[in-house]
Amino acid sequence: xxxxxxxxxxxxxxxxxxxxxxxxxxxxxxxxxxxxxxxxxxxxxxxxxxxxxxxxxxxxxxxxxxxxxxxxxxxxxxxxxxxxxxxxxxxxxxxxxxxxxxxxxxxxxxxxxxxxxxxxxxxxxxxxxxxxxxxxxxxxxxxx
Numbered sequence: 001x002x003x004x005x006x007x008x009x010x011x012x013x014x015x016x017x018x019x020x021x022x023x024x025x026x027x028x029x030x031x032x033x034x035x036x037x038x039x040x041x042x043x044x045x046x047x048x049x050x051x052x053x054x055x056x057x058x059x060x061x062x063x064x065x066x067x068x069x070x071x072x073x074x075x076x077x078x079x080x081x082x083x084x085x086x087x088x089x090x091x092x093x094x095x096x097x098x099x100x101x102x103x104x105x106x107x108x109x110x111x112x113x114x115x116x117x118x119x120x121x122x123x124x125x126x127x128x129x130x131x132x133x134x135x136x137x138x139x140x141x142x143x144x
Contacts, residue, residue, distance in 0.1 A: 004059040008043060015042040047087075048080040056144065066144040079137055086133035090115040 050057040055066040094115035
């Protein structure tokens with residue numbers, strides 16, 4: 001995840017620069033929600049494109065793992081998008097809860113950390129060590 005985050009930093013940086021250039025933004029708070037939606041879509045396109053074309057992001061290639069469906073085939077467009085959206089199934093509700101409760105500082109960070117740790121925690125108890133989103137979609141990560 002750390003290596004993937006480093007690569008995504010570059011993707012998000014370029015997407016943010018493009019957003020600022022096209023919208024003439026000079027402040028990160030200008031059009032904040034539009035920027036967040038834009039970056040959500042760009043990051044999604046990154047993952048969906050790589051999962052559909054070879055089943056590996058750049059970080060997955062480094063770690064020699066690949067994403068495939070239960071039959072061992074590449075993911076289709078719909079399943080790749082569904083997987084990306086399901087990756088957020090714990091994070092987005094947690095962010096909404098943090099906002100609704102007005103949590104700040106350590107309380108907000110603790111809630112977000114708990115949401116990020118739920119999928120790996122689930123995988124420990126899964127019979128095939130799969131994440132919950134992979135179990136729900138019939139996908140799996142295998143050695144490449």
